[in-house]
Amino acid sequence: MDRNKRAILxxxxxxxxxxxxxxxxxxxxFRPFFLLASVWASLAIWLWMLPMLGVxxxxxxxxxxxxxxxxxxxxxxxxxxxxxxxxxxxNWTGHFPVAGRPIVVLAGLWLAGRVAMLAQGALGxxxxxxxAAFLVLFAGALWREQLAARNWRGVAPCIVISLLALAxxxxxxxxxxxxxxxxxxxxxxxxVTFLIALMGGRLVPSFTRNWMAQRKIxxxxxxxxxxxxxxxxxxxxxxxxxIVLPAAIPAGVxxxxxGVALFVRLLRWRGWVTAGEGMVLILHLAYFWCALxxxxxxxxxxxxxxxxxxxxxxxxxxxxxxxxTLAMMTRVSCSHTGRERHADGVTLVIYALANIAAATxxxxxxxxxxxLEWLTVSAVCWSAAFGLFALAYGPTxxxxxxxxxRP
Numbered sequence: 003m004d005r006n007k008r009a010i011l012x013x014x015x016x017x018x019x020x021x022x023x024x025x026x027x028x029x030x031x032f033r034p035f036f037l038l039a040s041v042w043a044s045l046a047i048w049l050w051m052l053p054m055l056g057v058x059x060x061x062x063x064x065x066x067x068x069x070x071x072x073x074x075x076x077x078x079x080x081x082x083x084x085x086x087x088x089x090x091x092x093n094w095t096g097h098f099p100v101a102g103r104p105i106v107v108l109a110g111l112w113l114a115g116r117v118a119m120l121a122q123g124a125l126g127x128x129x130x131x132x133x134a135a136f137l138v139l140f141a142g143a144l145w146r147e148q149l150a151a152r153n154w155r156g157v158a159p160c161i162v163i164s165l166l167a168l169a170x171x172x173x174x175x176x177x178x179x180x181x182x183x184x185x186x187x188x189x190x191x192x193x194v195t196f197l198i199a200l201m202g203g204r205l206v207p208s209f210t211r212n213w214m215a216q217r218k219i220x221x222x223x224x225x226x227x228x229x230x231x232x233x234x235x236x237x238x239x240x241x242x243x244x245i246v247l248p249a250a251i252p253a254g255v256x257x258x259x260x261g262v263a264l265f266v267r268l269l270r271w272r273g274w275v276t277a278g279e280g281m282v283l284i285l286h287l288a289y290f291w292c293a294l295x296x297x298x299x300x301x302x303x304x305x306x307x308x309x310x311x312x313x314x315x316x317x318x319x320x321x322x323x324x325x326x327t328l329a330m331m332t333r334v335s336c337s338h339t340g341r342e343r344h345a346d347g348v349t350l351v352i353y354a355l356a357n358i359a360a361a362t363x364x365x366x367x368x369x370x371x372x373x374l375e376w377l378t379v380s381a382v383c384w385s386a387a388f389g390l391f392a393l394a395y396g397p398t399x400x401x402x403x404x405x406x407x408r409p
Contacts, residue, residue, distance in 0.1 A: 024102045026402040030338055031088025033399045034109045036331045037392060039081035042116060044389035046073050051381045054374065068176070068183070069119060074319060075190045076137065076170045077119070081112055082327040083166075083194070084140050087159065089334060104143075111136040130174035137167035162197050166190060188248060192241035195318050198292050198326050199237050199264060203230060206285045207271045209333075213282045214275065224270035233263035237296060244299065254303030261297025268293060280345030281336075284329040284353045291321030291360060298364075310367035320384065321360035328356050331391065339398045348394045355387035 027033045050070040065073075088105070115133035122129035141164045148160050169189040176183015207223040214222055237260040243253035273286030295318035301309040332352070336343045345353070359380045366376035 025400075027400040028102055028105045028109075029402075031105050031108070032085040032331075032334050032338065034105060035081045035085030035088075035112070036335060037396050037399045038109065038112065039078050039085070039327075040331070040388040040392040040395075042073070042081070043078045044385045044387075044392065046070075046077070047381050047385050051378070055378065065120070071187055072173055073116070073119060075187070075194070076133075076166075076173065077112075077116060079194055079323055079327060080137055080166070080170075082331060083163070083197070084108065084112075084137075086330055086334060087140075087144065087163065089338065090159075108136065108140060111139065130171075130177075134167070134171050134174060137163070137170050141167045158200060159197065162193050162200075166193050169193065185245065188245045191315065191318055192245045194323055195292060195295065196238055196241055198288070198322050199234060202285070202289050202292065202326060203234065203267065205330075206268075206273075206289055209282055209285060210271055210273060210276055213279060214272075219275055221272070223272055229263075229270075230267055233260065233267050236260045236263055240296065240300065244303075249303060251304065254300045257296050257300030258304070259300075261293050261295070261300060264289070264293035264296060280350045280353055281329075281333055281343060284325065284332075284345070287353075287357060288322060288326035288329050291317060291325055295322050313364045313367045316360070316363045320363045320380070324360055324384070325353075325356050328352060328387065328391065332395065335395050335399060339401075341398055348390065352387050352390050352394070355383045355390070359383035359387060 027037075047070075049065050050067075115136050118125055118129040118132040125132070141160070144160050144163055148157065169186045172182050172186030172189070176186060203226070207226075210223050214220070236256060240253060240256035240260040243250060243256055247253055268286060268289050271286065273283060276282040276286065295314060298309055298314035298317050299311075302311040302314040332345070332349055333343065335341065362376050362383065363380040366373050366380065369376060
């Protein structure tokens with residue numbers, strides 16, 4: 003019995019690295035995907051923005067708005083989620099984390115998808131098949147591990163990833179059925195937002211509690227309770243209504259209630275006491291964007307003349323998704339490479355740039371006369387944030403694990 007228990011226990015980082023013999027960059031899934039995602043996020047924004055700024059040959063077909071939405075939701079965010087899940091999924095299942103050849107295959111599929119999306123004019127329907135394979139394959143692998151482990155704690159993320167893969171297929175089908183494409187885009191935004199609300203609700207108070215305990219700061223963040231579950235339920239219902247009936251008044255009401263509920267939940271975690279550690283504080287800021295985005299999305303339905311829908315959407319995408327993914331990328335990169343889990347000066351600049359990018363993108367639709375100028379500022383800050391992450395964390399992600407240096 004003891005032997006069987008030991009067999010299903012997760013391996014430590016040291017054990018994983020001792021058993022793995024390939025390049026360090028493929029020793030954990032987060033390594034190549036965080037690096038690739040950051041580089042792509044930094045570059046892809048300009049492939050969409052430059053034509054609007056009058057740069058380039060007008061006879062050349064530049065990426066469209068749909069390409070931009072797809073690459074941010076399924077290209078960038080999809081890569082970060084898969085990178086994170088290769089680590090978190092192993093903790094839920096108790097199985098050996100994915101390393102080596104499977105990571106190479108997944109990374110290759112992701113890269114093939116980016117190329118296919120740029121060359122879809124030449125590839126035709128084949129581009130959609132190549133690009134969609136990445137999330138479909140990963141969803142299948144995640145379910146296989148989950149079912150083998152018989153640990154149902156990670157079922158919700160498995161469902162979300164599967165639905166995200168389905169939304170990606172629907173997005174591609176939108177070329178023939180525009181209504182399906184729009185539905186799939188809302189579905190992707192709703193799924194990733196709910197994933198942040200769900201998993202952020204576990205991680206943000208947990209990391210905050212650990213940080214406070216080390217410094218003997220009390221009282222601790224409020225534990226998970228009925229209010230938290232109710233807030234998540236309201237958020238899920240509101241997002242589901244918006245996905246199916248994006249202009250329905252009930253969807254707007256429920257989303258506004260959800261935004262307020264998540265904000266109250268955030269206050270219960272006492273994030274302001276973590277101002278001395280940016281790597282913890284940024285998690286609270288990201289969750290704030292989630293609460294704000296839901297409230298704004300509801301307001302854009304109820305008061306469309308006062309709150310532009312694009313501003314609400316970007317509070318969720320550039321704000322909640324962009325800031326939360328960067329927060330987790332920096333934290334996981336430090337935790338699993340032997341780097342000190344502390345926001346140094348460069349990391350704080352990354353966080354600041356990401357939040358400025360989100361804020362200016364949200365404000366742009368409110369200032370129509372200066373829309374392009376604000377959009378450009380947002381693109382510059384967004385590109386700089388992810389480019390700086392690639393430069394600052396890239397060497398760590400491709401090198402072997404090392405013990406953190408303490409000051």
